Amino acid sequence: MALLDEKVAIITGGANGIGLAIAQKFAAEGATPIIADMKAPAEGNFFFVETNVTQPASLTNLVDQVVAKYGHIDVLVANAGITEHKGPVSQLDEENWNAVINVDLNGVVLTNKYVVAQMEKQGTPASVINTSSILGVVGAANSQAYSAAKAGVANFTRSQGVTYAKTKIRFNAIAPGYVNTALSKTLPESVTSTMAERMPIGRLLEPEEIANVALFLLSTALTGAVINADGGYTAQ
Ligand SMILES: NC(=O)c1ccc[n+]([C@@H]2O[C@H](COP(=O)([O-])OP(=O)(O)OC[C@H]3O[C@@H](n4cnc5c(N)ncnc54)[C@H](O)[C@@H]3O)[C@@H](O)[C@H]2O)c1
Incomplete structure (x- = not known):
């Protein structure tokens, strides 16, 4: 039996880059990854739901489609993100600020809202991983909306971790370099x-290294398995 057998995992922004590597890693461990992105996946044979994480109706459609097809959602990786126009705050491009905050912060929060509501109904072990960034942890020159959004994602995730601590839903954020x-x-x-x-x-x-972190977080949050020093795991 694979580590994530029978687990259904939504990955926003999963069509490319880090999200695609996470989808591939989860599939290799037996999960059913769902790619929720504005674009179709760059490669692979995944169930794809065209999704805009800034639109509540799009997220409701995502949850409805996944539940209709698979019956449950065990994992959310809220990973969709965009970059910003860099510069000092005196040169702030308000339109770009709003666009980045809307996808990178509001999009994560909205995706959590609609997917976690489904996880609450299920009452079974579930795991949420939100993608922050090193720029949400340290100061980097000329980063405005991106740094603010990613710091917001990290502390939003801490708050939800505490809020849901007595339930079976676990929250973690990844902050890649x-x-x-x-x-x-x-x-x-x-x-x-x-x-x-x-x-x-x-x-x-490499994207696969971030995917390994996501798998590690799921392995304890969702399955109770223990990762061994050699990179293997022992199921509990
Ligand atoms: N690449 C890095 O160095 C790095 C470092 C730290 C954090 N991150 C974060 O990791 C995540 C993934 O980054 P990546 O480098 O793989 O980027 P990427 O551009 O390869 O992938 C991002 C995906 O998000 C999708 N997306 C954008 N807006 C969307 C929306 N409104 N709704 C749904 N999907 C949308 C895009 O279509 C794309 O497929 C992002 O949140 C990014 O900020 C990246």
């Missing part, structure tokens, strides 16, 4: 090498 996704591949080498230098590990992270 710089990751080697399609976005970073479009940047000049001078920028990516600076990003790599800022990483204690001395290189950009």
Whole structure:
């Protein structure tokens, strides 16, 4: 039996990058990943529901479609995100501020709202992972909406963890450093090498490494399994 057999996992922003790596990792462990994105997945054979995380009606449709097809939702990875126009606050582009806050913070909160309501009804073990960022933890120059949104995601997640502590729903946030996704591949080498230098590990992270963290969080929150020192796991 695989670690995530019979688990149904919604992954927003799962069509590319980190979200796609998480979907692939969960599928390899027996889960049924649902890709909820504005775009179809770049690769793989996943159940895809076209979704805009800023629109309540779109999220209601997502939950309805998944419950109609699979009967339950065990995992949410609220991962959809966009980047910002960088600069000092005196040059703030209000339209871009609103767009980034709307997707990166409001979108995470709204997705939690509609999916967690379904998890509450089920009453079975469930796990929510929200994607924050290193920029939500430390100060980075010229980052406005993105840093604010990602810090908001981290503390929103802490609040929900406490709120739901006596239930079977667990909340965690992941705060990746710089990751080697399609976005970073479009940047000049001078920028990516600076990003790599800022990483204690001395290189950009690979999406699969973030997917391993998501799997680790699920393994204890959802299944009670214990990860062993060799990277394997023991089911409880
Ligand atoms: N790449 C990095 O270095 C890095 C570092 C830290 C955190 N993150 C965060 O990780 C998450 C994934 O990033 P990525 O690098 O894989 O990005 P990506 O651009 O490869 O993927 C993001 C996905 O989100 C989708 N999306 C955007 N707006 C949406 C909306 N309104 N509704 C539904 N889907 C929407 C996009 O279509 C895309 O498929 C983001 O939240 C990002 O902020 C990324």
